[in-house]
Amino acid sequence: MFGGAQPILVLSQNTKRESGRKVQLENINAGKAIADVIRTCLGPQAMLKMLMDPMGGIVMTNDGNAILREITVQHPAAKSMIEIARTQDEEVGDGTTSVIVLAGEMLAVAEPFLAQQWHPTQIIRAYREALEDIIKLLQNDLSVPIDRSDKKKMAEVVKACVGTKFIGRWSELAVKIALDAVETVTLSEHGRTEVDIKRYAKVEKIPGGSIDESYVLRGIMVNKDVTHPKMRRYIKNPRIVLLDCPLEYKKGESQTNVEIVGEQDFTRMLQIEEEHVEKICADIIAIKPDVVFTEKGVSDLAQHFLLKAGITAIRRLRKTDNLRIARACGATIVNRTEELTEKDVGTGAGLFEIKKIGDEYFTFITECKDPKACTILLRGASKDILSETERNLQDALHVARNLVLEPRLVPGGGAIEMALSQALTKKQVKGPYSAVAQALEIIPRTLAQNCGANTIRTLTALRAKHASHSGDAGVCTWGIDGESGEIVDMHVRGVWEPLSVKMQVYKTAVETAILLLRIDDIVSGSKKKGEQGIPTPSQAAAGME
Structure with missing residues (x-):
């Protein structure tokens, strides 16, 4: 009996391995599918995608991250591919298309090894080693420093x-x-x-x-107008005060009961409100500002007091705009008017004016002495x-x-990818390590494809250029001109890219490929009724009996 049970165990292990392989191939296909959508958006001859969002709005763009944000996918591996474009965008802000194309290709080159029964961990080890070599090469031989003042x-x-x-x-x-x-x-x-x-x-x-x-x-521009039409709209060298408290009477919270017996009580209530507003305005007027910005409201009475003192008020400013104004004109944002002092006043702006552009009014604070914030x-x-x-x-x-x-640069136009590919090939390590070198060529290949050049001929010529380049003379800067598809020297063309963007692209692409190859099963967390775990009502009743 015991002897008969053993073969079943072996069979189940084989089945497990097969299902793991199936999941890995599914993940690879999902990654390739996402990369194929984005591939035409690389390079100067990139095509645009037109996307409809659920609200019926239209987005037209060739920015990898913007496209993937709007796409809805079901496959979990495809979702993690979309996530990497977002990471790339948040981290360095560029290279979102490249990272997707490269990650898709890194997965695609792993497929033959899985078919040859290689274990995923062997492939992963080779990928890790290749990534370490890429980072070393980029930091030392293949990047050039740049002078920030140039x-x-x-x-x-x-x-x-x-x-x-x-x-x-x-x-x-x-x-x-x-x-x-x-x-x-x-x-x-x-x-x-x-x-x-x-x-x-x-x-x-x-x-x-x-x-x-x-x-x-x-300086700063905000989409606001003055609160009162008679307030000044053009002030030279304004003294600016920034508040984030309301210039109005604080109403009682909910469940506030006030008992009014006679007419004099009501008059007294209004009087208290007026006194409160007058006190707030007196605090502001005491330090003689020209303009007051507040993040909260300004009551009519406060407008009246400020107008009499010749002060312009602007209300309901966004917190972010207030922070920018504070940095541009050197003011401090104050929470309570009693705490206002001379050093809180911003005097760094040269001009406050309100202009009408189209249908709307905009407030401009310009000619700042040393603004550390700006508006585009x-x-x-x-x-x-x-x-x-x-x-x-x-x-x-x-x-x-x-x-x-x-401040370090690498050549653009697929030149750095080809240089890295050649450097990795020189190590002559067989297996998945050399596949990474092959995967890097997808960037120049896609650039050539997108501008309609003969891909095979162009890539062969580019490979030959890089192979004949001697390693002592620094980085080989020959790449593909994205406009015409010809091979040109990027140094002469002046096409360079920041090192940090490229480093992030390679790290993210390889790490994602590793992550997706590690997965050998996809299990759904939600169970339908009647499956293990949640008994149907009839089962529950039977159990109770």
């Missing part, structure tokens, strides 16, 4: 990033905007450089006009164009920021 070189790098996007036609303008904005918000103190573009470089989109009219304001004013024909321009500009801003934080 504006021309910095502009070249940002231009290479913008060139593949919709905004490419206005690349000069976009590069200037990105570099200006990053330079404005860069804060160096205690030997540390901080560049927070998310919080302090706000993009304001105003439909109308053309993209050429976009510019960086050395975008104009464009329609909302769709503005949204796409903003996405492209965010990429350009991130690239400029990465250069300030880590």
Whole structure:
């Protein structure tokens, strides 16, 4: 009896291995499917995707992250592929398309090894080793340092990033905007450089006009008008006070009961309210500001007192806008009017004015002495164009920021991928290690495909160029021109990319491939009624008996 039971055990192990392989192949196919959707969005000749969101809105873009955000997928492996584009976007802001294409290819090259009965952990080990070698090569031999003060070189790098996007036609303008904005918000103190573009470089989109009219304001713009029509709308060298408390009487919370016996009680209540508002306004008027911004409301009575004192008030400001104004004009945001002092007043702005653009009124605080915050004013024909321009500009801003934080470059146009591929091949390690080298070639191959060149001929020629390059002369900068599909020297073309973007692409792509190869079973967490765990009512009744 015991002897008969053994073969069943062996059989079940084999079945387990087969099911594991099946799941791995499914994951690989899911990864490849996502990569195929994105592949045409790489390079200067990239196609756009038109997406409809559930609300019926339309998004037109070739930004990998924006596309994947709108796609709904069921397969868990495909979901983790979408997640990596988001990570890439948050971490370095560029390279979202490359990371998906590369991760898909890393998975695809693992497929033959699984078919040859290689164990996933062997493939994973080789991938890890290849990734370590890639990082070493990038940090030492294959990247070149850049001088942050060399504006021309910095502009070249940002231009290479913008060139593949919709905004490419206005690349000069976009590069200037990105570099200006990053330079404005860069804060160096205690030997540390901080560049927070998310919080302090706000993009304001105003439909109308053309993209050429976009510019960086050395100051802040908010979509607000004054609270009272008679308040001043143009003030030179304003004294600015920022509050985040309401300039109105604090109403009682819920369940507040007030007993009014006679008319005098009611009059007294109104009097208390007036006295409270008058006291608040007196605190503000005492330090003689010209403009008061508050995040909360301003009552009519407060407007009256402030208007009499010649103070302009703007209410219901966003917290983020208030922080930006504080940084631009040197004011401190105050929570209680009693605590206002002279040093809380912002005097760093040169001009406060309110302009009407289109149908709306906008408040401008400009000509700041040393603004560490700025607003990027975008104009464009329609909302769709503005949204796409903003996405492209965010990429350009991130690239400029990465250069300030880590000033090292690698050649673009697929040159660095080909150089890495050759360097890994030289090690002559057979198996999945060499497959990583082969997978890296997907970037130049896709660039060639997207501009309609003869892929095989182009790649063979590029491989030959890199193979003949001697290792002593630094990095080989020959790559593929994304416009024409010809092989050109990227150094001459001036197409460079920040090292931090590329490092993140390789790390994320390889780690994702490793993660998905590790999975040998997908188990659903939710059980249907009647399955193990949740008894049907009849089963429950039988159990009770």
